[in-house]
Amino acid sequence: MNSSRYFRLPNLFSSNSTNMFFQRLFAMANYSFSSSSPSSKTSIQAVYDICKNNLTPSTSPPPQLIHELSSILDTIGPSDVGLRDEHQEDDRGHGFSTPNTLNRLDRWAQPITYIDLNESQSFTMCMFCFPTSSVIPLHDHPGMTVLSKVLYGSLHVKGYDWVEPPLIKDSKEIARAPVRLAKLAVDKVLSAPCSTSVLYPKTGGNLHCFTAITSCAVLDILTPPYEEYSGRKCTYYRDYPYSSFGSGDELIDGKEDEYAWLEEIDAPDDLYMRQGIYAGPPIRM
Template identity: 45%
Template sequence: MRFEGEVAAEKGRAPSKKSKRRQKKSMAAATASASAVQKLFDLCKEAFADCAPGFVPKQDDVGRLSSFLDNMKPEDVELHPNLPYFRHENSEGTPPVTYLHLYGCPKSKFSIGIFCLPQSSVIPLHNHPGMTVFSKILFGSMHVKSYDWVDTPHSSSNAAAPTDGDRLAKVKTDAVFNAPCETLILYPETGGNMHCFTGVTSCAVLDVLGPPYSAPQGRDCTYYDESPCLDLPDGMIMPGEDGRYAWLKAMNGLPDNLNLVVADYEGPKIVEK
């Protein structure tokens, strides 16, 4: 315990050179972190300036944004594996995934957020209607399984739907990604538009979505049940295509293994200019 006199005397003393150096280093680190988050916002603002459902940024903008995200680190958003978000002390049930919101609303042209996954936590299989999405794993190991819809040779709008609302999809990605790794990018129709994340270790993924989810504008998040496709129906696959397939069925409600909580983002703030 410290007494009032000691605190008053300490306040009255001029800071030492060592203390000043520490303060300068701390301020420099904070400025660097803030500039990284601000720069990300500025790049997104440029890339998604004309964003609308189905919009895909220009190739140069995709390159600049993905390259910048490739080099982002957990320190840029003041995250580290020892934070409570990444611990699951209750052995029962699915570990909660914590979402930290950096920027955006349904009326914005893009949104930025971070998902914090303890080991074995899951973000169930879901879609990204009309969106371009950049996902950067900041640290840890994460399993990603993703699908794209399969269309019949006759029409891209006539996707296979044999019974009970099932629709044929092709596996795009089924692998474990270890940070540091390249940013994952998906597009409105390709690149793994439906995906599922599982924490192999505790991990964090920074997501940029353009445009954001918006139920009133027809961009609500849909979750899916998946079942293996053992026999492909005749005529469903374009000649020369191969790979793994599954039947996906949209769920009416939320998945049982969805355990998502929202917390305040406490890292460097974004300033809209």
């Protein structure tokens, strides 16, 4: 995946320390390809093949395809993609440190690791490895369907869908952009093992944020992928309580705490990410 299309992934480490990190964090599972049947197929290969043969950049996947992909993703765990279950409380996602190596502030400052499995015009398949308490801020997936499987650990997901027709209010404050009304679609903690989550272009929490309750990892399939010239640009938002801008005249279906006003913002400067290395079973493209 072209990382600039999704998140900035600064080159933060020397080659030696990077190798040390990934040797520990992304340890290869004990696969024995020589003893397995040549026709056998790994779970991640099965997911890739379904995506490659059925997903397109111009149409949303039909329900039966979503069901088929979700059924396979439900069976996938860390070892199926070359990850080790790294949620020990004293590790904070470092993978190579000991409890006394870094102080508490350093631990909370660890980056989220992005691992690219596939990037094409039809879909992106990738993983995110979160240290404890790390956050991917509120962002959207315009015109996209996204399947997410938590591989290990616990992740809090909070997601909104736009209220239609659009309800937009201009701010009286010069420094603030207009805000648009959205309704809460999901607000829960996903803990492995759990079922695959799916969001759709207009439903299911298309605008969402992730907060790692423990160190955790997520396998994502995005279809079609982000592509700015096609109108699929990742936009970030700040959410405000309904009472911040609601006058009471708006027609809302539910309680006020189920709604929020979202303001478009620049990509956060403190979104701390780095590129990872896929260490699972080979995927035949």
